[in-house]
Amino acid sequence: MxxxxxxxxxxxxxxxxxxxxxxxxxxxxxxxxxxxxxxxxxxxxxxxxxxxxxxxxxxxxxxxxxxxxxxxxxxxxxxxxxxxxxxxxxxxxxxxxxxxxxxxxxxxxxxxxxxxxxxxxxxxxxxxxxxxxxxxxxxxxxxxxxxxxxxxxxxxxxxxxxxxxxxxxxxxxxxxxxxxxxxxxxxxxxxxxxxxxxxxxxxxxxxxxxxxxxxxxxxxxxxxxxxxxxxxxxxxxxxxxxxxxxxxxxxxxxxxxxxVQTPESRALRHAFFGERAAGKIADVPSNTPVRKIEQIGIVGAGTMGGGIAMNFLNAKLPVTLLETKQDALDRGLATIRRNYEAQVKKGKLTQQQVEDRIALIRPTLSFTDLAQADLIIEAVFEELDVKQQVFRQLDEVAKPGAILASNTSTLDLNRIASFTKRPGDVIGMHFFSPANVMKLLEVVRGKETSKDVLASVMQLAKKIKKTAVVSGVCDGFIGNRMIEQYIRQALFMLEEGALPAQVDRAIEQFGFAMGPFRMSDLAGNDIGWAIRKRRYREQPELRYARVADRLCEMGRFGQKTGAGWYDYAPGKRDAIPSQAVDEMIVGFSAEQGVARREIGDEEIVERLVLSLVNEGAKILEEGIAAKASDIDMVYLTGYGFPLWRGGPMLYADTIGLFNVDRALRKYAAQPNGDAWQPAARIAGLAAANGRFNA
CATH class of the missing domain: 3.90.226.10 (2-enoyl-CoA Hydratase; Chain A, domain 1)
Incomplete structure (x- = not known):
């Protein structure tokens, strides 16, 4: 009744x-x-x-x-x-x-x-x-x-x-x-x-x-x-x-x-239901038993490790924070305190609340101090050899039933799990920077990750107020795999005739919080450079416009060096268009024998957004994401996609997959068309007058 x-x-x-x-x-x-x-x-x-x-x-x-x-x-x-x-x-x-x-x-x-x-x-x-x-x-x-x-x-x-x-x-x-x-x-x-x-x-x-x-x-x-x-x-x-x-x-x-009929309301309702749907996993029933998670261990006290720790401290969960050297540990603790003090100045926390949270941290230089942790998250440098060393040590000290998580953003979680004798206990927990602010948590399910581990982490995500989206294992998972194609298109357009400020302005007018070049400067251009170097070895067929490599060779790594795609005044984050970079880009095009042309804002937006849509469709085809709304939630909560457009997959539904399919075929026939391999799912849905979000 x-x-x-x-x-x-x-x-x-x-x-x-x-x-x-x-x-x-x-x-x-x-x-x-x-x-x-x-x-x-x-x-x-x-x-x-x-x-x-x-x-x-x-x-x-x-x-x-x-x-x-x-x-x-x-x-x-x-x-x-x-x-x-x-x-x-x-x-x-x-x-x-x-x-x-x-x-x-x-x-x-x-x-x-x-x-x-x-x-x-x-x-x-x-x-x-x-x-x-x-x-x-x-x-x-x-x-x-x-x-x-x-x-x-x-x-x-x-x-x-x-x-x-x-x-x-x-x-x-x-x-x-x-x-x-x-x-x-x-x-x-x-x-x-x-x-x-x-x-x-x-x-x-x-x-x-x-x-x-x-x-x-x-x-x-x-x-x-x-x-x-x-x-x-x-x-x-x-x-x-x-x-x-x-x-x-x-x-x-x-x-x-x-x-009710406006696209903005449809987008907001889509986001509302998408967030709830993300927590529902087809083969993991809602009554799946979960493991007790009361003690947290974190390996690495750098920017990511410290930010991750704050999520658990905010939820009143004690954290054992491990570093290999005392000075690195001290810096990490100082950064956590500085972040909390900034919240006191803004009136969001009291000094007593800060002290209560700091008191929950147990700093250590010894892996054995992680022995009683229910969940241990690795947040070290993004190199497989480094991860291997960490997980082998964790396998030795972690108690039976402890969940071992990696914060990797691109690496093969199945290989990481193989470094232990307990691959069923291993899962990916990819936090987004700054980890204490960003709402998205990509939960990466390995081929041997047990269902109760997955259910436990999804439940924990709610406790620390994250939007958790499950991803299968592939290079870059959902978000970074898609953003790679987006960045490739942005770089190709520089080679063909655009400049960084124009590209950023066009996509920001579309509604993105930040364009690709401002975003890269914020994250650090050296991070993308390291990923490309790995791509050149592992996937030589995956072509990039190497103009970004040239930028890094100039030592322009972004805001942290005061110079990237833009110039930055000391102590400020305002992106100032750089004449030196613009001249380098024009010169690079000439070296490549590319006749530069005028590229309109409409083309910039279409190529950037449809690169996300096309890769998202492939991710659905491969089962890396369970549903289109999961992809949309990743982009709404982690990548600054405009909320009123509902995410890349809903946006594609809104403009019509027939039109998306035509545009993809057009770009596939143009220079740099090898970067466009239209997803079969788009063609199939377009022919059937279907949608990603049915």
Whole structure:
């Protein structure tokens, strides 16, 4: 039963019971409407209490019904709220833990609201590219005031119930048993008699509503220019302010239906579901037993090792941090403290919180101190010989059942696992730099990685607040394998006629956080150089434009040397186009006998993005990624792909795979066309009018 109906001494209790957060699915909506009708037709019932079972009042829409007929089947949420609002007997919404989205809209439709402490209150629809579609833009301003409501709606950020105590949203705060108190409140309301108050009948009071709304528009324009939902939410609120509740409600519905069809909303919904789908692995059931992970060991206290350690310290997990030399260990510890002190200055942490986290670190120079760790992560130099030495030592000291993880970004995890006598315990945990900031974690599943190890690491990723995506074993896994083709195209375009600033500007205007050359300068051009040198040995058929090698031979390794594809002023990160580099590129083209041509921004964007799409399709063909949305999550959370475009694979779906296939064939027939080997999956889907994200 999605709703439980009972009568307690003259009060009908309608209890939402749809775990985990009492989502307002069709059965729940139907149960509420039937309960309201039943209570109103029962002469023994004097009042009604709406309450949630378990963990929440209601988290809003039932996500399991998204994109199904049940999502819009009557009674819709609007119908439910109309029944609650129109009840002849007083309805009290008793809120605990969570009232978000449709759950908050439902509560706003009640005559009274009582709340337990620490409830999270929000209308987060904007995060899905939508606005509240069941009266939220109209009732919330009437309940909490224009400014508070507008801020909540355009940000989607939850607000603790105590912060709204004086706002008019709640009629009482409850200490003790919520249901008992709500029953008592409901009986008192019935004793006082009607008519019962309705939020929609309140006026929106503000000294200068028009001025504040314009201020809000200006603020939203600065931070959300690619997302229409916050702008539409302001429009709907303004409609209600100027023309009243009913016209505001009708306009809200128009805006909601229009936003559902926008590519930006589709992209945000895709990201929302993609993040949840990434944690579901076809052959690893959700009830797979997991290993206890309470003690962490990390080998390497450099930039990556220290950043990785901070994730576990933030989750209150003790870390044994190993280095081979005392000075390297001291530098690593100093960097961790410096990173935390920076958060204190920003007001994100207190000094005591910093000290508590630092106290969880056990620094060491001895591998034997890792003997009790449940999980040991190797974060040393990206050379197979170095990894081999580390894993052989770990195999000797780690306790039975310990998980051994490598932070490798490109190397063969199966070979790394073979350095141990326990390959089933070995897994890849590829963090992205800076590891304490970046949300993505590529979890690399070796051919012998056991299912319980995989399930354990995926569960741990949630604890340290990472978006974990499973990858099979190949050179570069998902993200770096795809970015290699992207970088190759960027370099070919330099050879053919473009310059770094133009390439970066074009792809940043498309929406990337950073273009390929600024990104390379930030990461260090010597890192890419080392990878290319390995490619020249292992894959001589994989051709690069060697202009990047020439740059490195000039000692221009990026921001860390003050010079890369760009020049950098001391102590600053601003990328200044370099005349010396531009002249080197033009000269390099002449040496290669390449007649430089003008390359338009449209071609730059198409070649860069479709290089990702094409390689992503091959990754799907090979089973390295289980689903297209996993690839999109890698690029949204780890590589700065524009969120409003939904990732490379959804973007390909949006422009149409027929068009993608034609473009790939065009580039394959041009100079440097050997870099374009169109994926068979694209041609197949294009012919069938299919999509990656069906």
């Amino acid at each position: 999605a709703v439980d109906y009972s009568i307690r001494d003259g009060v009908a209790v309608i209890m939402l019971d749809n775990p985990p957060v009492n989502g307002l699915g069709h059965a729940t909506r139907l149960g509420i409407v039937e309960g309201i009708g039943r209570a109103n037709s029962d002469a023994t019932v004097r009042a009604i209490v709406l309450i949630g079972a378990g963990k929440a009042f209601s988290g809003g829409a039932d996500i399991t019904e998204f994109n199904t007929p049940k999502a819009t089947q009557e009674p819709t949420l609007l119908t439910v709220i109309k029944a609650v609002d129109g009840s002849a007997k007083p309805v009290v919404a008793a809120i605990h833990a969570v009232a978000m989205g449709g759950g908050l809209e439902l509560a706003l439709g009640a005559h009274y609201r009582v709340a337990a402490p620490d409830a999270q209150i929000a209308l987060p629809e904007v995060k899905l590219g939508l606005l509240p579609g069941a009266g939220g833009t109209q009732r919330l301003p009437r309940a909490v005031g224009l400014e508070t409501a507008l801020n909540m709606i355009v940000s989607g950020t939850p607000v603790p119930s105590e912060q709204l105590a004086q706002s008019g949203l709640f009629d009482a705060f409850i200490q003790g048993d919520l249901l008992d108190a709500a029953l008592s409140f409901a009986r008192g309301a019935a004793d006082r008699g009607g008519p019962y108050p309705k939020v929609r009948e309140r006026r929106i009071e503000h000294a200068n509503a028009e001025g504040f709304i314009q201020f809000a528009r200006n603020s939203v324009a600065a931070v959300a220019r690619h997302f229409p939902a916050p702008h539409k939410a302001i429009d709907a609120i303004e409609k209600g302010v100027k023309e009243g509740f009913e016209r505001g409600l009708a306009f809200e519905r128009e805006c909601f239906l229009a936003l």
